[in-house]
Every structure is written in structure tokens, then in C-alpha cells.
Amino acid sequence: MLVLLPPSEGKAAGPERGEPVEPEALSLPALTAARETVLNELTALCAADPDKARTILGLGERLAGEITKNAALRTAPAAPAGEVYTGVLYDALGLGTLEPAARRRAGESLLIFSGLWGALRVTDRIPSYRLGAGVRLPALGGLPAYWRRPLAEALEPAAEADGGPLLDLRSAAYRGMWKPTGELAARTVTVRVLHAPTRTVVSHFNKATKGKVVRELLSAGELPGTLPELTAALRDLGHTVERPAGDDRQLDIVVDQV
Known part of the structure; x- marks a missing residue:
């Protein structure tokens, strides 16, 4: 099984020393x-025109330091992506506190999408950076369109070799970078987090729930090999899971907290 994750806007500062x-x-x-x-x-x-870069990246003045950081990405110390990405989803996922077997499964099954790197394993060493998928760079244009062909060429063989379901937890901008097609699309499922009893989509707790679900799946043992097995595994973990009528490519997880 492969789990497709968004990055986080916030990132850890990274080590003060180390290889780039x-x-x-x-x-x-x-x-x-x-x-x-x-x-x-x-x-x-970012090195040539910080003010222009800040406008293009959509950053306010208080985030001007992000431009300086971007300009030095080639020499900045790098750390594993699983340590660089922070925020609600990654806090709930808690990669650093997983047992060794679950951490190994995370390295094999998690793919983090990125406007800069395309897609990463959690073990890939990267510096902290700032570049959302919604940015249009002057020479390259919109990043989702730029990444579609390279990601298709890289990920389709990887997904076919894996053979299991694809659990797509990405936000819309990152889903635009790669959309599974054909047989891979039939193995892909997205997740909504709904609030009981109204079945309305939740916001903040959406990310926390997705991080928690991934952690629980990684910790439970061997990952599900089919979409029905994935649904059964989530229910065995105590989640209320519903399948919307007429949409076999979506799972709804119903929660009490928002």
C-alpha cells in the first residue's frame, strides 16, 4: 500500500550543521x-530579487526570512523529510515515536508530495524550504502542471510494483500534481473526515484524523493489500467508516470531535 501525503506549510528549522x-x-x-x-x-x-520572490511565493513581510532560507538551499544542512515536515497531520502521525517495524513500513509506504521535490520518501534528506504547490514560478509556470509528466513517469512504475491500494490524503493542489489513471485509479481511494451526526466536513480535525489513521495503520502490522482490506482494517481500528453511494473511490471517516 502507498499513502500519498501533502507536505506541511510549516517546517522544522533543521540542524545547524550537516551535509546539504x-x-x-x-x-x-x-x-x-x-x-x-x-x-x-x-x-x-530568491537570491536575485527578494521582494519579487516574496510576491511570487505569496509571503508577507514577517516571512521575509523564508526568502533568505530559499536562496541558500544548496548549502543548507539537510534532515530526513519525516523530521522536516511539521504541523497538525505530522504531529498526529508522530513518525519519530513509531516502533521500529512501523517506522520501516513508513519508509516504504509513505510518499510526501512537494512543490519543490515532486515526491519524497520520509527518509529522504532535504533542507527546510518554502514553496507551495499553488505557486507559479516565472520560467516554469504553475507547479502542478509542471510536475504531472515527471511524477507520472516516476510514480506509475512504483505504484504498479507495490500492487496494493493507494490511500490519497493529499489536498487539492497536490492532487493536481499527479492523478492515478486506469488500473491505478481503480486502486486509489480518497478520505473525507465528517462530523457526526450532521456529516459535515471538518477542517482542523481533518488533518489530525488523517495523521492518526496513518499512524494506526503503520502500527497495526502488515498494511492492507486491497481496498476492501483497507476498509476492514480501519473499522477494526475502531473508526466509523462509510462508503458514499455510487463512489467506490472515497471513504468517509466519521468523528465526534471537531
């Missing part, structure tokens, strides 16, 4: 050239 990112050493090496292209444009833009 090596794009050619990241997983999914078919993405190396595309990663280098985005990295080159982002660092050049």
Missing part, C-alpha cells in the same frame, strides 16, 4: 532532473 541536500541521492531518481530545474529557479529568484 544531494538531489541525485533522493528516492525516485527519475525526478532528479525536474527537481534540479525547480531548485535552480527557486534559489536564483
Whole structure:
């Protein structure tokens, strides 16, 4: 099974010392050239014209330090992606506190989507950066469109080799970077988190629930091999799971907390 995750807007500061990112050493090496292209444009833009970069990236004045950080991405110390990404979903997922077997499964099954890197394993070493998928870089245009072909070429073989379901927990901007097609689409399911009893979509607790669900699946043992097994596993973990009528590619998890 593969779990498709969004990144977090907030990121850990990273170590003060250490080796910088090596794009050619990241997983999914078919993405190396595309990663280098985005990295080159982002660092050049932030180094040459910080004010323009801040406008393009949609950052306020108080986040001007993010531009300085982006300009130095080639030399900044890197850390595992699972430690760099923070926020509600990643706090609930708690990668650092997983048991060794669950952590191994996380390294094999989690894919984090990124406007800069395309997609990453949690073990890939990257620096802290700022680049959302909704950004349009001057030379490359919109990032979702830019990444579609490279990600399809890299991820379709990986997903086919995995053979299991794809649990897609990405937000809309990151879903636009790669949409499984054909047989892979039939193995893909998205998740909504709904509030009982009104069945309205929740916001903050949506991310926390998704992080908790992934943690529980990783900790429970061998990951489900089919979509029916995934539904059964979530119910065995105590979740109220519903399948919307006429949509076999969506799961609704119903919660009491919002």
C-alpha cells in the first residue's frame, strides 16, 4: 500500500550543521532532473530579487526570512523529510515515536508530495524550504502542471510494483500534481473526515484524523493489500467508516470531535 501525503506549510528549522541536500541521492531518481530545474529557479529568484520572490511565493513581510532560507538551499544542512515536515497531520502521525517495524513500513509506504521535490520518501534528506504547490514560478509556470509528466513517469512504475491500494490524503493542489489513471485509479481511494451526526466536513480535525489513521495503520502490522482490506482494517481500528453511494473511490471517516 502507498499513502500519498501533502507536505506541511510549516517546517522544522533543521540542524545547524550537516551535509546539504544531494538531489541525485533522493528516492525516485527519475525526478532528479525536474527537481534540479525547480531548485535552480527557486534559489536564483530568491537570491536575485527578494521582494519579487516574496510576491511570487505569496509571503508577507514577517516571512521575509523564508526568502533568505530559499536562496541558500544548496548549502543548507539537510534532515530526513519525516523530521522536516511539521504541523497538525505530522504531529498526529508522530513518525519519530513509531516502533521500529512501523517506522520501516513508513519508509516504504509513505510518499510526501512537494512543490519543490515532486515526491519524497520520509527518509529522504532535504533542507527546510518554502514553496507551495499553488505557486507559479516565472520560467516554469504553475507547479502542478509542471510536475504531472515527471511524477507520472516516476510514480506509475512504483505504484504498479507495490500492487496494493493507494490511500490519497493529499489536498487539492497536490492532487493536481499527479492523478492515478486506469488500473491505478481503480486502486486509489480518497478520505473525507465528517462530523457526526450532521456529516459535515471538518477542517482542523481533518488533518489530525488523517495523521492518526496513518499512524494506526503503520502500527497495526502488515498494511492492507486491497481496498476492501483497507476498509476492514480501519473499522477494526475502531473508526466509523462509510462508503458514499455510487463512489467506490472515497471513504468517509466519521468523528465526534471537531
